[in-house]
Amino acid sequence: MVVHYSPPWANTHIIGIAGSSGSGKTSLAVRIVSALNLPWVVILSMDSFYKSLKPEESARAFKNEYDFDAPSSIDFDVLVERLRDLKQGRKAEIPVYSFEKHQRVEHTTTIYSCHVLILEGIFALYDPRVLELLDMKIFVDTDADVCLARRLARDIKYRGRDIHGAIKQWTAFVKPNFELYVEPQKKNADIMVPRGIENSIAIDMIVKHIQRALLSKSDEHIKTLRALGQGYDADEPLPANVKVLKDTPQLRAMHTILHDEETTREDFVFYFDRLATLLVERGSDHLAFKPKEVQTPQGLTYAGLELSKDVSAVVILRSGGTLEVGLRRVVPDARIGRLLIQSNARTGEPELHYQNLPSSLAKDSVLVLDPQVATGAGALMAVTVLKDHGVDEERIVFVTYLAGLGGLRRLTKVFPKLKIIVGKIQEGFERRWIDERYFGS
Amino acid sequence: MSTVPESPAAPIGPKYKEEEEKPHATVSKPIKHSNVHILPQTPQLIALLTMIRDKSTVRGDFIFYSNRIIRLLVEEGLNHLPVISSSVTTPIGHTYSGVKFEGKICGVSIMRAGEAMEQGLRDCCRSVRIGKILIQRDEETSKPRLFYDKLPEDIAQRYCLLLDPMFATGGSATMAVEVLISRGVPEERILFLNLIASPEGIRSFAERFPKLRIVTAFVDQGLDEKNYIIPGLGDFGDRFYCI
Numbered sequence: 127m128v129v130h131y132s133p134p135w136a137n138t139h140i141i142g143i144a145g146s147s148g149s150g151k152t153s154l155a156v157r158i159v160s161a162l163n164l165p166w167v168v169i170l171s172m173d174s175f176y177k178s179l180k181p182e183e184s185a186r187a188f189k190n191e192y193d194f195d196a197p198s199s200i201d202f203d204v205l206v207e208r209l210r211d212l213k214q215g216r217k218a219e220i221p222v223y224s225f226e227k228h229q230r231v232e233h234t235t236t237i238y239s240c241h242v243l244i245l246e247g248i249f250a251l252y253d254p255r256v257l258e259l260l261d262m263k264i265f266v267d268t269d270a271d272v273c274l275a276r277r278l279a280r281d282i283k284y285r286g287r288d289i290h291g292a293i294k295q296w297t298a299f300v301k302p303n304f305e306l307y308v309e310p311q312k313k314n315a316d317i318m319v320p321r322g323i324e325n326s327i328a329i330d331m332i333v334k335h336i337q338r339a340l341l342s343k344s345d346e347h348i349k350t351l352r353a354l355g356q357g358y359d360a361d362e363p364l365p366a367n368v369k370v371l372k373d374t375p376q377l378r379a380m381h382t383i384l385h386d387e388e389t390t391r392e393d394f395v396f397y398f399d400r401l402a403t404l405l406v407e408r409g410s411d412h413l414a415f416k417p418k419e420v421q422t423p424q425g426l427t428y429a430g431l432e433l434s435k436d437v438s439a440v441v442i443l444r445s446g447g448t449l450e451v452g453l454r455r456v457v458p459d460a461r462i463g464r465l466l467i468q469s470n471a472r473t474g475e476p477e478l479h480y481q482n483l484p485s486s487l488a489k490d491s492v493l494v495l496d497p498q499v500a501t502g503a504g505a506l507m508a509v510t511v512l513k514d515h516g517v518d519e520e521r522i523v524f525v526t527y528l529a530g531l532g533g534l535r536r537l538t539k540v541f542p543k544l545k546i547i548v549g550k551i552q553e554g555f556e557r558r559w560i561d562e563r564y565f566g567s
Numbered sequence: 568m569s570t571v572p573e574s575p576a577a578p579i580g581p582k583y584k585e586e587e588e589k590p591h592a593t594v595s596k597p598i599k600h601s602n603v604h605i606l607p608q609t610p611q612l613i614a615l616l617t618m619i620r621d622k623s624t625v626r627g628d629f630i631f632y633s634n635r636i637i638r639l640l641v642e643e644g645l646n647h648l649p650v651i652s653s654s655v656t657t658p659i660g661h662t663y664s665g666v667k668f669e670g671k672i673c674g675v676s677i678m679r680a681g682e683a684m685e686q687g688l689r690d691c692c693r694s695v696r697i698g699k700i701l702i703q704r705d706e707e708t709s710k711p712r713l714f715y716d717k718l719p720e721d722i723a724q725r726y727c728l729l730l731d732p733m734f735a736t737g738g739s740a741t742m743a744v745e746v747l748i749s750r751g752v753p754e755e756r757i758l759f760l761n762l763i764a765s766p767e768g769i770r771s772f773a774e775r776f777p778k779l780r781i782v783t784a785f786v787d788q789g790l791d792e793k794n795y796i797i798p799g800l801g802d803f804g805d806r807f808y809c810i
Contacts, residue, residue: 366583374646375666382665386655400691404642407635411609412581417590418614420621423801424791429576429593430617431610455690456635545581559658 129354131540133510134347134475135166135239136215139339140259141332142250144311145266146304147195148273148280150322151246154266157323158244161333164340165479168240172247174220175205179228187228190291195303197249206255212243213259217514225285238514239478241343242336251311262335265315268322270304348475351503354536364531365538368546371408377401381550384563394563401527402452405549406493409525410456412545413437413491435521438490440483442467442508445561449495449525460493461486465511467504476504481511488516494524497560500552502533509541519543527560528552574788579610592617596766596786600773603781606643612636616763616785620800629806630683633732633762636784637687640760641728644782645691647758648672648726672726673698673719677743680804681730684760688728698722700746702739711738716746723751726758732803734764734783735796737772744776754778763799765790 141158143151155169176199179187186192193199201221208218219234237243250256251263274296281292312318319328364370371377383389383397416434419427439453440446440463453460463483467476484490492512499505505524512522520543527549534551537544574596580589594608606612618624618632650666657663673696676682685697698718705712719725727747731740740759747757755778764783767790773781787796800806 366581369581375648375650376642376645378666379650379668382653382655382663382667385657385661385663385665387658388655396693403638403690407611407639410611413611415580415590415610415614417592418617420617421623422620422798423622423806424795424797424799426798428617428620428798429591430620431579431590431592431614432617433614455638458631556659556661563658 129539131354131506131510132350133215133239133478133507134343135241135478137343138212138215138240139242139261139336139343140209140213141242141244141262141264141336142256142260143244143246143264143266144248144250144252144308144315145322146268146270146273146308147248147300148275148277149266149268150276151248151250151266153323154264154319154329155244155246157329158333158336161329162242162336162340164241166239166241166477167244167336168237168242169244169246170220170237172200172205172245172250174223174235175201175247176223176228176230177201178223178230184228190287190295191298192228193299193303194295195248195299195308197252197307200247200249202253202256206253206259208237209243209245209256209259212237212240215239215514239481239511241340248308249311251314252307257314261339262332263314263316264332265312265318266322267312267318267320270301344470344473344475348473351475351501351506351536354502354506354540362535364534365542367542367544368534368538368548369408369412370548370551371404377404377549384560391563391566398448398527398560398564399451399455401549402449402497403455404452405449405525405527405547406452406456406495409493409523409545409547410437412523412547413493414521433491435489435491436461436486437493438463438484438487439493439495440465440487440508440512442494442496442504443480444565445497445558446495448497448561448564449527453493453495457493461490463487465508467507469504474501474503476507478507478511483512483515487512490517490521492517492522494522495526496524497527498552498556498558499524499526499529499533499537499548500555500557501530502536505533505537506540509537509544520545523547528556530555577608579608579613595784596788598766598769598773598786600770600777602777602779603769603773603783604643604647605786606639606782606784608785612639612784619762619806620798622801626806626810633683633803633807634687634690636762637684637732637760638690640684640762640782640784641688641691644728644758644760644780645672647780647782670726671721671724672728673722674728674730675700675718675722675743675747677702677729677731677739678715679808680732680802683803683807684730684732688730696725700743702742704738711742713742713746718747718750722747725752726756727752729757729759731759732762733796733799734759734761734768734772735790735794736765737768740772741775744779758782762803763787763796765796 211218217238281287414434415431418432438461443466461484466480523545578589653667675698678701701715761783
């Protein structure tokens with residue numbers, strides 16, 4: 127039976143901030159993010175979803191005669207699609223809009239794994255499909271004269287408009303549209319914030335609300351993780367796709383050296399590298415191969431094999447770095463991606479702090495490196511990230527040195543096609559110590 | 568050449584895969600002698616052998632891929648050395664009942680191709696002592712002749728890992744073993760590490776030295792009229808050092 131694991135960024139908490147142009151939406155969003163001070167709170171500006179202009183519209187835009195302040199200028203269809211992806215915990219490619227060209231540019235930016243998303247824009251509370259996805263709706267209510275003053279300053283300073291052009295925009299589009307479309311959004315709001323970022327009491331309230339939401343997400347995540355580890359028979363054999371290195375005298379001697387607290391660091395690194403090489407060699411047996419015939423120098427044919435895909439590796443930091451020497455001895459030219467997953471010191475919940483993955487990942491065979499799997503929580507998260515980046519489960523080989531049975535069961539129940547190479551099965555729970563020994567810190 | 572029986576072809580891959588999912592390739596011939604250990608014929612090993620057999624593989628790649636096989640041979644070879652129980656305390660305060668290496672070892676390479684295996688040995692045993700033996704074919708008698716040897720003085724007290732990548736008729740390997748035995752190394756303390764062997768060579772060698780252990784990556788189809796292993800990989804020393 128396949129069990130589902132949902133990462134803490136599935137069911138993203140989305141907050142919409144609307145308000146007039148110049149009302150201070152962006153500043154408010156930035157203030158909230160800095161007050162929370164967490165890597166998984168992300169601001170999404172609706173400016174990214176301006177429609178690309180046709181040549182004729184673009185010409186009007188340069189003459190300040192195009193209406194950017196009407197809902198029709200926003201590509202709500204794409205916005206809704208991206209928000210739905212993020213709400214589901216999937217990766218979303220966000221378009222990049224160039225104000226110089228009035229066009230979407232070629233490249234996109236990626237948002238992935240945020241727990242809280244702040245959507246800010248004059249029409250953040252406009253489309254009913256967006257409203258449905260929002261967990262909190264904020265309207266920033268700033269006096270019109272303040273808005274105009276800010277808007278003029280910004281248009282002239284940053285957007286290259288002159289004072290006449292800027293005023294023309296305001297009277298022709300911004301003001302009428304505010305009355306027509308922006309202001310009516312107030313009735314959709316949960317919270318009205320008068321005076322924008324000067325309103326520290328409102329900001330404090332919003333921040334506390336988000337913190338509560340984050341806490342309950344984290345509780346849920348921990349509960350999910352616990353539940354995944356329960357209900358398995360302790361004697362149940364491990365599935366065939368978990369491969370434990372053959373228990374040989376030499377291997378046991380290496381385990382002994384590595385486990386001995388009196389082993390010098392020099393010896394530890396030497397033997398760990400040697401064992402890591404063996405682990406990666408074993409892991410390579412589970413990559414995809416295809417037949418290949420070659421001619422030997424004697425002019426004879428040998429029917430052999432070759433790798434059918436390039437090999438990429440993903441290192442789970444910091445511990446995974448200990449297996450990199452082994453990796454390079456076996457696949458010196460592997461493209462390497464990195465994920466920083468740390469356990470929260472208080473709750474033990476794994477948290478994804480950083481990711482940098484090669485774009486080729488989706489078509490390669492992938493080795494995932496992490497020397498210790500205890501509860502399997504970090505590993506679950508890592509494999510989830512890879513699958514969300516388009517890597518098929520069966521192309522992933524997870525390479526680890528010490529693994530607990532609980533963690534292995536969790537991993538294989540959630541990802542039955544994943545291959546796992548283990549150096550040694552660990553009885554009971556052990557905190558991470560390999561990286562401390564290897565790196566000496 | 569048609570007299571040499573074909574090598575077996577087999578689907579290769581891990582057990583959890585369906586037979587039809589596994590790619591087919593030629594695998595090592597089986598050898599019944601209990602002192603001959605052939606590395607498990609995994610897809611990865613076959614792919615490595617494919618690389619070094621391919622005549623179009625450039626020297627840099629040849630060195631890299633043969634080195635990987637050699638490391639696997641050394642790891643397997645070392646498993647045949649004895650260990651004794653040893654209990655240690657782990658960094659987090661647990662007790663681990665393990666084992667430790669017993670006895671000293673040394674490598675002995677048969678020049679020049681055997682020297683190519685020294686790096687792989689050092690990758691696993693950092694400061695291992697290494698002796699050398701030079702054996703060449705005598706032009707007059709066309710028999711192997713010992714030209715030079717330099718071995719650790721206490722070699723009689725050590726386990727010897729004898730290194731020679733290609734095992735054709737086994738003439739020089741036999742002579743090297745005789746040299747080691749003459750220096751007091753008991754036969755059962757000799758491990759012969761080798762990449763590709765001929766079935767006839769390895770059988771007679773295994774019978775001649777029943778207590779010596781042989782670890783090889785692949786037993787090939789046979790020998791041609793010039794006593795070259797076929798399909799083989801050409802001259803290992805030339806491909807490693809020169810071509």
